Amino acid sequence: MTTTEDLRADSSDGPPTATARATAKDTAVPGRGRTSAWGQAVRLADASWRPLVVLGLLFAGWWFVAWRELVPAYLIPSPGAVLETMVSERAMLLEHTWVTTVETVLGFVIAAVVGVATAVLLVYSKTAEKSLYPLILFAQVIPKIAIAPILVVWFGFGLTPKIILAVLIAFFPVVVSAVAGLRSVDPELLEMSATMGASRWRTFVKIRFPGALPQLMSGLKVAVTLAVVGAVVGEFVGADRGLGFVLLLASGNLDAPLLFADLILMSLIGVVLFVLVELAEHLLIPWHASRRGSVVLAAS
Amino acid sequence: MAATVLDGATTPSVATDPIIEVENLTMRFRSKRSETVALDDVSLTVRAGEFVTIAGPSGCGKSTLLKLVAGLTPGFEGKVHLYGAPVTRPQRDIGFAFQRSALLEWRGVRKNILLQAEMRGMDRRLAQRRADHLIELTGLTGFEKALPHELSGGMQQRVALCRALLHEPRVLLMDEPFGALDALTREQMNVEMNRIWRETGTTVVLVTHSVPEAVYLGSRIVVMSPRPGRIVETLEPGLPDERDYGTTLRDPRFTRAAERIRGLLGATHTPE
Structure with missing residues (x-):
C-alpha cells in the first residue's frame, strides 16, 4: 500500500511553496514530457491506425469469403450472422461472459497475490529458495490443462476448479518475474539503505518492491492472458455455465455463428483485462524507461 | 543566509575529537583459487572537522577502507572505531555518498x-x-x-x-562521488564541495583517484599504493580552508603537493 502511495506521491505530494512549483514547471527540464491530452490522443491514433487497418483487412477478407460462399456457411458464417447472434442472444451471452470473467479475474488476482508472496519468500529465505524454486520450475513442465479433469473430480462443476486452473496457469509467470525483479535490485541501493539504518521491511517497501515493479508488471500481463485460458479450459472439462461451456454446446449443434460470437467474447475478455493491467502499469511505473512517453498499448 | 541553519547544529565543540580511528587494519578477500590483500596494515585517524582525501590508483583498496568504516563490509583484521565505538555492523550515524549516485x-x-x-x-x-x-x-x-x-x-x-x-551526520563518507563526471562539472562540484564543507562543518572523508581533486579538497591527503593497499604518505599542504579554483591551483603549496603525490603514485599515473 505504502508503495503505491509513494509512487504516486511524486506527482501529488507538493513542494512547500507555490513559487517552487511554478519554477519547476517554468524551467524546461530536458526530456520532461508532460504531454497534453491532445498530444496523447495524437500519439494513440498514430500508434493504433496501422493495426486497425490490418484488422479491417482481415474482416474484409472474412466478409468476402462468407459473401461469395467460398466456404460453406456452417464452417465460416458471415460477420453479419455472427453479429446478429450476438445481438439476439445477448442476455444469454452476457451471463456466460460474466461467469468466465469472474473466474478469470479471481484466478488472476489469487495467482498474483500468491505468486508475489512466494517470490518474496524465495528471495528472502535461502532455504525456501533451495527447496521450493526447483520444484516450481519443474512443475511448469506438467501440462496443467491435463489436471483439469482431476480438479473436476475433486471440486465438481462449480467455480472452484476453473479458478484453481486459472491460478495454476497464471502463477508461474508471476513468480518468475517477481523473483527476477526482486533480485535485480542494485546492491549499492541496499548498502545505501543499510547506512540509513533502515529495517528490512522499510528497505523492502521503499526500495526492493518498487524496483521490482517493472519486471513484475510484464509477468502480470502474461499471467492475465493465461488466466483466461485456464478458466475456459476448466469450463471445457466440466461446466454448466461460462463461455467455454457455450462453445462446446455451439460446436455440438454446429451453430457456427454462436461459436464465432463466443470466441469473439472470449478474446474480448482477454483484451480488456490486458489493457487494464497495462493501465495499472502506466499508473504505477510512469518513471520506468519502457513507459516514458508511451501510450497505453503502444509500448507493449 | 543559507548557512545559519546548518551551522551550530553540526560544528563540533571540540575540534580534536577523533571521529574515525583505524589501526593495523588488514582486509583479505578470499576466493577459491586466490587470496587478495585489499588493505595491508592501514592506520588512520580522522578528527572532527577535517576534510581527509584518500588518493590512490584504482584497486588500492581505498573504497574498501571507506566501506569498512561504514560497517558495510565485515571480516577485517585490526581495529576500526567510529565515534569511539568498534564498528561491527552497518553504521547509521553517517552520511554515505556512492560512486554512482544510487x-x-x-x-x-x-x-x-x-x-x-x-x-x-x-x-x-x-x-x-x-x-x-x-x-x-x-x-x-x-x-x-x-x-x-x-x-x-x-x-x-x-x-x-x-x-x-x-x-x-557527523561524518560524511564519499566514495569517488565525482568519478563519473566530466572534467568541467567535476571542477564545479569540487568548488561546491569545499563550500558545503566550510558551511556545514561536517567531517568528510573522500576517496578519489584524481590528484587535483584530492589536493583541492583535502585539508589532509592520504596517499595509498595498490595491491596490497598501504598508506604511503600523508600530506598536509597547509592551504587555507577556503579554496578557489583560480588561485588555489596556482598556489605553490598546491602544485608542490600535487607533484609529490604524482611522484608517489609513479610516473605512469597521468594527471586529469
Whole structure:
C-alpha cells in the first residue's frame, strides 16, 4: 500500500511553496514530457491506425469469403450472422461472459497475490529458495490443462476448479518475474539503505518492491492472458455455465455463428483485462524507461 | 543566509575529537583459487572537522577502507572505531555518498533526498525544511520534482549529496562521488564541495583517484599504493580552508603537493 502511495506521491505530494512549483514547471527540464491530452490522443491514433487497418483487412477478407460462399456457411458464417447472434442472444451471452470473467479475474488476482508472496519468500529465505524454486520450475513442465479433469473430480462443476486452473496457469509467470525483479535490485541501493539504518521491511517497501515493479508488471500481463485460458479450459472439462461451456454446446449443434460470437467474447475478455493491467502499469511505473512517453498499448 | 541553519547544529565543540580511528587494519578477500590483500596494515585517524582525501590508483583498496568504516563490509583484521565505538555492523550515524549516485529512479529530487528521513523515521517537517535548504545550497531549486533520468550526472550527484547530508551526520563518507563526471562539472562540484564543507562543518572523508581533486579538497591527503593497499604518505599542504579554483591551483603549496603525490603514485599515473 505504502508503495503505491509513494509512487504516486511524486506527482501529488507538493513542494512547500507555490513559487517552487511554478519554477519547476517554468524551467524546461530536458526530456520532461508532460504531454497534453491532445498530444496523447495524437500519439494513440498514430500508434493504433496501422493495426486497425490490418484488422479491417482481415474482416474484409472474412466478409468476402462468407459473401461469395467460398466456404460453406456452417464452417465460416458471415460477420453479419455472427453479429446478429450476438445481438439476439445477448442476455444469454452476457451471463456466460460474466461467469468466465469472474473466474478469470479471481484466478488472476489469487495467482498474483500468491505468486508475489512466494517470490518474496524465495528471495528472502535461502532455504525456501533451495527447496521450493526447483520444484516450481519443474512443475511448469506438467501440462496443467491435463489436471483439469482431476480438479473436476475433486471440486465438481462449480467455480472452484476453473479458478484453481486459472491460478495454476497464471502463477508461474508471476513468480518468475517477481523473483527476477526482486533480485535485480542494485546492491549499492541496499548498502545505501543499510547506512540509513533502515529495517528490512522499510528497505523492502521503499526500495526492493518498487524496483521490482517493472519486471513484475510484464509477468502480470502474461499471467492475465493465461488466466483466461485456464478458466475456459476448466469450463471445457466440466461446466454448466461460462463461455467455454457455450462453445462446446455451439460446436455440438454446429451453430457456427454462436461459436464465432463466443470466441469473439472470449478474446474480448482477454483484451480488456490486458489493457487494464497495462493501465495499472502506466499508473504505477510512469518513471520506468519502457513507459516514458508511451501510450497505453503502444509500448507493449 | 543559507548557512545559519546548518551551522551550530553540526560544528563540533571540540575540534580534536577523533571521529574515525583505524589501526593495523588488514582486509583479505578470499576466493577459491586466490587470496587478495585489499588493505595491508592501514592506520588512520580522522578528527572532527577535517576534510581527509584518500588518493590512490584504482584497486588500492581505498573504497574498501571507506566501506569498512561504514560497517558495510565485515571480516577485517585490526581495529576500526567510529565515534569511539568498534564498528561491527552497518553504521547509521553517517552520511554515505556512492560512486554512482544510487538514486531511486521512481522518486523525484526532493523525494529522493527525503528517503533518508523516511528510512530513519525523522521528524517530517524538520526533514522537509532541511531538504529545501539543501536543495537551495546545491543549486537544485526548480528541479524538486525532476526524476533522476531527467538530470545530468552532476545534478544526480548533488541530489545524492543532499540525501547524505539530510540528517546532519557527523561524518560524511564519499566514495569517488565525482568519478563519473566530466572534467568541467567535476571542477564545479569540487568548488561546491569545499563550500558545503566550510558551511556545514561536517567531517568528510573522500576517496578519489584524481590528484587535483584530492589536493583541492583535502585539508589532509592520504596517499595509498595498490595491491596490497598501504598508506604511503600523508600530506598536509597547509592551504587555507577556503579554496578557489583560480588561485588555489596556482598556489605553490598546491602544485608542490600535487607533484609529490604524482611522484608517489609513479610516473605512469597521468594527471586529469
